[in-house]
Amino acid sequence: MTDIIIQYIKKEILNDPDTTLTAQDDLLGSGLVDSMGFVRIIAFLEEEYDITIPPTDMVIEHFMNIEAMSNYVAKLKG
Amino acid sequence: MYLIQHSILNSANHYPDNEAFRYNDKALTYKELVEQSHQLAHLLISLGVQRGDRVGVYLNRCLETAVAVYGILSAGAVFVPLDPYAPPSRNQFVIQDCGIEHLISNKNQEKNLKNTLTENLNVKSIISPFGADSISPFGGGWGVDFATFCANLNTRTFTQKNLQKSLSTKPQICILEEDLAYIMYTSGTTGTPKGIMHTHRSGLAYAKLSADLYNVQSTDRLGNHAALHFDISTMGYFTMPYVGGTTVIVSDIHTKLPASMVQLIEKERLTIWYSVPLALIQLLQSGIEERDLTALRWVLYGGEPFPAKHLRTLMEQLPNAIFSNVYGPAEVNQCTYYNLPKPPKDDETIPLGKVWGNTEILIFDENNNPAKVGETGELLVRSATQMKGYWDRRDLTEKNLYKREKITGCEEVFYRTGDLVRICEQGDLHFLGRKDRQVKIRGYRIELDEIEATLTTHEAVDSAAIFAIKNDDEAYINAVVVLKKDLETSDLKLYLSEYLPAYAVPSNIKFIDAIPRTTAGKVNYKILKTS
Numbered sequence: 001m002t003d004i005i006i007q008y009i010k011k012e013i014l015n016d017p018d019t020t021l022t023a024q025d026d027l028l029g030s031g032l033v034d035s036m037g038f039v040r041i042i043a044f045l046e047e048e049y050d051i052t053i054p055p056t057d058m059v060i061e062h063f064m065n066i067e068a069m070s071n072y073v074a075k076l077k078g
Numbered sequence: 079m080y081l082i083q084h085s086i087l088n089s090a091n092h093y094p095d096n097e098a099f100r101y102n103d104k105a106l107t108y109k110e111l112v113e114q115s116h117q118l119a120h121l122l123i124s125l126g127v128q129r130g131d132r133v134g135v136y137l138n139r140c141l142e143t144a145v146a147v148y149g150i151l152s153a154g155a156v157f158v159p160l161d162p163y164a165p166p167s168r169n170q171f172v173i174q175d176c177g178i179e180h181l182i183s184n185k186n187q188e189k190n191l192k193n194t195l196t197e198n199l200n201v202k203s204i205i206s207p208f209g210a211d212s213i214s215p216f217g218g219g220w221g222v223d224f225a226t227f228c229a230n231l232n233t234r235t236f237t238q239k240n241l242q243k244s245l246s247t248k249p250q251i252c253i254l255e256e257d258l259a260y261i262m263y264t265s266g267t268t269g270t271p272k273g274i275m276h277t278h279r280s281g282l283a284y285a286k287l288s289a290d291l292y293n294v295q296s297t298d299r300l301g302n303h304a305a306l307h308f309d310i311s312t313m314g315y316f317t318m319p320y321v322g323g324t325t326v327i328v329s330d331i332h333t334k335l336p337a338s339m340v341q342l343i344e345k346e347r348l349t350i351w352y353s354v355p356l357a358l359i360q361l362l363q364s365g366i367e368e369r370d371l372t373a374l375r376w377v378l379y380g381g382e383p384f385p386a387k388h389l390r391t392l393m394e395q396l397p398n399a400i401f402s403n404v405y406g407p408a409e410v411n412q413c414t415y416y417n418l419p420k421p422p423k424d425d426e427t428i429p430l431g432k433v434w435g436n437t438e439i440l441i442f443d444e445n446n447n448p449a450k451v452g453e454t455g456e457l458l459v460r461s462a463t464q465m466k467g468y469w470d471r472r473d474l475t476e477k478n479l480y481k482r483e484k485i486t487g488c489e490e491v492f493y494r495t496g497d498l499v500r501i502c503e504q505g506d507l508h509f510l511g512r513k514d515r516q517v518k519i520r521g522y523r524i525e526l527d528e529i530e531a532t533l534t535t536h537e538a539v540d541s542a543a544i545f546a547i548k549n550d551d552e553a554y555i556n557a558v559v560v561l562k563k564d565l566e567t568s569d570l571k572l573y574l575s576e577y578l579p580a581y582a583v584p585s586n587i588k589f590i591d592a593i594p595r596t597t598a599g600k601v602n603y604k605i606l607k608t609s
Contacts, residue, residue, distance in 0.1 A: 015572075028331040032189070034163045036580050038334045055363040059338045060331055 118149025
């Protein structure tokens with residue numbers, strides 16, 4: 001799952017498939033992804049993994065990096 | 079006190095150990111802020127920076143912004159906030175337009191800087207105020223790759239190590255309250271942004287007036303949501319230091335995750351919040367009812383109207399806080415306020431309210447005659463918080479001013495806001511729209527003509543028209559385009575995003591055969607909006 005999310009972000013959000021991006025990189029705090037980009041990532045996760053992310057779950061612990069996102073999505077899918 | 083930086087000197091005298099700025103779990107006391115700002119100022123002066131020179135602040139929301147602002151001002155220079163999220167071409171324009179030779183930034187921005195800096199820009203140095211062992215979570219030392227990249231451009235890099243060698247005494251410079259303090263760039267109609275120049279006088283006048291109006295104290299803690307390039311941030315960067323209070327810089331990541339943001343308001347025991355309405359609306363579905371936000375005594379919003387239905391819900395959630403609608407174009411910062419006595423009953427727009435101190439207004443009809451009570455007219459403002467003008471745009475500055483001489487030899491200069499207002503019998507101002515084609519998207523000012531001008535520079539575009547449509551209280555930008563050769567709408571969106579901030583890229587682009595025009599040959603926006 002981590003790889004799929006990394007590929008999506010590189011290609012669709014950063015428009016740079018050749019860039020280096022790891023599961024631990026700080027996505028939101030580093031200026032890599034802006035607000036609109038973040039909204040698109042949420043939409044991608046919901047569609048790709050058939051989940052609904054409730055607003056109260058939109059916290060740093062779940063979205064600080066791709067590793068955290070994968071763990072959160074896995075937990076949500078149960 | 080007549081310079082903006084006098085605020086931190088004064089507060090360091092009275093409250094040396096008060097926290098001036100906080101970011102996540104890190105903080106700078108007034109004593110530390112003064113020391114570090116002076117070190118930065120001495121470094122800048124040693125690099126040849128003189129009074130009035132423009133120094134860029136290329137940082138996202140972080141603690142370094144405070145040192146950057148006060149370091150630059152203490153050197154007698156002018157700070158120019160740059161938005162690292164904006165397209166590189168836009169920042170390149172600003173750097174060139176006002177001749178920025180020095181940047182304050184940090185390691186975090188290396189990637190963006192590499193995409194922005196070129197040899198023609200002539201940036202001589204980049205300074206990271208915090209070092210590797212310091213309070214920056216990312217470390218202030220530059221990466222080897224980046225240092226090499228800069229060396230190739232003949233750009234020198236500096237870190238905290240260089241700063242620590244600088245003096246922390248107050249630099250001796252000659253500077254007056256009427257000298258420039260900062261320039262904020264905003265959307266311009268001709269396709270490039272324009273720089274709004276503010277002086278120490280206008281910046282400090284804002285700090286004094288806002289501190290008085292909201293009775294801001296040294297015990298207050300403000301949640302600063304706006305990035306430095308947005309004038310809403312002046313309360314956090316000027317007003318709080320003026321009173322010796324604490325500005326809590328809301329991190330980029332918190333602004334994107336409302337459930338974390340509401341936790342932050344609780345944890346930091348914020349007493350004042352100031353942001354665009356959208357940030358507050360996002361709080362509504364983020365578990366706000368489970369949080370103890372009773373410390374909040376003021377909620378200020380500005381930048382655009384707050385839809386009454388959301389405002390009502392939020393006010394019911396926060397019964398201890400007084401809500402204030404803040405209004406004023408960046409050219410005058412703030413000029414009116416409306417403190418809501420109770421949650422709005424119906425869905426009517428909230429008034430702009432009454433004019434604040436040290437400010438005079440006129441409402442003019444199309445023939446520059448005063449409009450009567452209840453009549454619609456353009457709002458003109460004369461204020462202590464007024465800008466000096468647009469950077470290097472004397473023509474544009476003059477065009478936006480109205481001058482009169484009621485007493486011989488005493489010229490009164492008003493700024494023409496372009497906002498249409500009316501004054502009601504209770505004396506409150508009401509906003510009715512724009513005289514021109516400026517719109518607000520999520521609080522950001524956008525000139526639709528700037529998007530149109532940018533779109534028509536694409537080789538495949540014959541002509542284009544841009545218009546905004548309101549849907550469910552939010553404005554959306556639409557484009558219709560006549561093509562010279564085949565193209566996808568996504569190509570055009572990508573092209574625009576290279577030149578315009580993300581919020582200015584149209585949500586919908588439609589290809590048509592011809593732009594509808596009026597009999598006079600002008601674009602018929604009425605037809606476009608209804609079809």
